[in-house]
Amino acid sequence: MEQCPKKLLEQVQDAIRLKHYSYQTEKTYIYWIRRYNILFYNKRHPKDMGSAEIEAFLTHLAVHENVAASTQNQALHSVLFLYREVLKQDLDIKVDAVRAKKSKYLPTVLTKDEVFATIQHLSGVHQLLIKLLYGTGLRLNEGLNLRVKDIDFAQNQITARDTKGNESRVTMLPESIAEELKIHLQSVKILHQQDLQKGYSSVYLPFALERKYPRAKYDWMNAVCFSFW
Template identity: 50%
Template sequence: MSYAGDVEGVTGGRPPRLLDQVRAALRVRHYSRRTEQAYVGWIRRFILANGKRHPAGMGAAEVEAFLTVLATRHEVAAGTQNQALAALLFLYREVLGIDLPWMEDVVRAKRPRRIPVVLSRGEVTSLLAVLEGQAWLMAALLYGTGMRLMECLRLRVKDVDFARNEIVVRDGKGGKDRRVPLPQRLREALQAAMERTRVLHAGDLAQGAGEVWLPHALARKYPGACRDPGWQYVFPSARLSRDPRDGRLRRHHVDESVLQRAVQRARRLAGIDKPATCHTLRHSFATHLLETGADIRTVQELLGHKDLATTQIYTHVLNRGAGGVLSPLDH
């Protein structure tokens, strides 16, 4: 059975398939490509789990059964189950235009409150000591600024302000911009990286390429901006690639797996047993700031948290956590 929609396209041709309608609706609303891939994947799984029936012919029983199977049989995390529910909510509301009040009553799994993995200053030093080149600079930026992994990878040349000693994080989580400090120890390394980007970009332009992807239809508003040096990524990919959305040849940023693998390798070489990842460096940034007396609202702003309660998860360091309590066995 096809996933095609029930309404003919405006051109009178073949109606778009349901999943293509989902992609179009997500792109119109400027959802990220990662969210698009996740939502389309969950909707596809939902359809296949119900014998390829069209979602318009299904309802509460099928959605609840699907989410229950995810939690019980597949034992997915609470965040994963909630993402699947969000994808189905989007499908029914925004694509099919069906108002289903019962969707609001579907029980969302509660995320367990866990203390984040945090490296000590010595462990951060050891980790960075075994990294080299671009991987070292990106990891140092994650720890020195508190940026998320993708915020670092998507950093543009124009958003590094050496005069003001700050970096502007554009379109962070929740679509928000914010400013973070530019670590003085990274000034020279960042300047060198940006000079390499300029040289690489000049070579691309000489070969008739040199485009970079621009967000939110800026390419139409400013036709020449995609070739402007300021819009290029600070950490560009080594190769040109075809954009999967429009097929244009562009130079994207380096893939996140490059740094993820480098950090894991460095963690093993440094003898760190904690399950540290790139995101652990962000946790360590926040924790170490609070340890040195930084105001929690300042840390909230630097991290880009919408709710102060999210930042308060790091306050376990204010009283040194469990490590600050003397065990009765030691009295």
Template identity: 55%
Template sequence: MTTSKPRLLEQVRERIRLKHYSIRTEQSYIGWIRRFIIFQGKRHPASMGAAEVTQFLTHLAVAAGVAPSTQNQAKAALLFLYKEVLETELPWLDEIVTAKSSQRLPVVLTKDEVQRLLRSTSGTNGLILRLLYGTGMRIMECLRLRVKDIEFMRSEIIIREGKGGEDRVTMLPQTLVAPLREHISRVQLLHQRDLAEGFGETWLPYALARKYPNANKEWGWQYVFPSKHRSADPRSGAIRRHHADEKAIQRAMKQATRDTLINKPATPHTLRHSFATHLLQAGYDIRTVQELLGHKDVGTTMIYTHVLNRGGQGVVSPLDQALRPSD
């Protein structure tokens, strides 16, 4: 009896999981490969090559107007398909029209707007939003925090595998020490109840799960902000309590901007932008801010100098100079 070969997308999933890529990468790659196949009239990728890949990626830039990062993500997915699944090396894709990069200033809230917004929030969502502003973390860095990474004695938070896979350290605001301790105490009770009911496991990256096979039930490895409900792991089927959903934080932020009549397109990430800008306003060195944000290049951090009061350079408008009272 012969077994049929798995369908292409199933082969892609198997290869991604074999290489221990994240579930988000899996979803993204599958999505782009599916779009590529549909764009090319549902032809099998094995019958196509560099010319069709170039055509699709150019279409994304020219017709779809995607951002450079989006085009690069699609390119990575297709290169993975051909190299890892179809075992075909594509020649260098020289003729792709690359998406145009545009320099956009980040949305930044004033200190008064931040205070108004945070005062209008409460509960776990309010605590998370305060942490985003008080530490400069990205939303997923915050939601993926483990209990062991909160250093109360040193007033530090260790961010593991942030963007780019790097670890870094940021401050733990003193005003959040007490509410965070109270929150973690409630989470511990929840974990103890899960254990008593025969659950209590948390997800660990493959290498850690293999190195520490019993760590997934230990208190220190639990998420600081766990989901309210247990759910089945989409890959293994194991029943676990994952971290909280970022969509709930996004909704809380949107509601807070409405309640406080802040007429800016502010998202949770806006609090990170505001963190950086307000530190520079306070006179902190840009290299210090760079390290806290986890930017590899100080040029990325430099964008915040352009949204400071007076354009970041301390320049006084010639109109203001002309209208100054004469000496």
């Protein structure tokens, strides 16, 4: 029995995972390719388009949606990945779109007292996550993607995986929140076991690991530490 050809976004997903890009990069690329192909050009096939259509899309983002320069660059890299890595079309023509202006504003950095005051206005899991980010230097996505196996209470350290640049790194686990984090994980484990009994609680595994280890997605050590949905 012949298999139906994969849809375009499924092909994009396969190409991204073949290159072992991070899960965050995968979500970003698929988001912008969907915006480009499905929403902006109403499912017109990318093979029938080229530099002119890409320029119009990027110009629309800068002029009508007033996106930041970094956001416009994300969209450009995503669409170029579609053509070069999925459709195998190398766009030799320079994409000459209206470029979004780079921000000239310096970021606002909170003082130590301001950070503590902000934390005091939070509670529960949200407060614990912010404490963890502040105490470890983890990025937001690194904190949200943290797995149980990444936390080493014995050595007071955390391993951040699937980071920017797709390289793992180790950072310290502040002793001030270690006990609070243990209590949080105990409650998460109870929910994890309850979900398993109902047939839920599987987690995302990158790089075809789900096919190689089909039961790993149910393993407690692979469970995500923080979930807000």
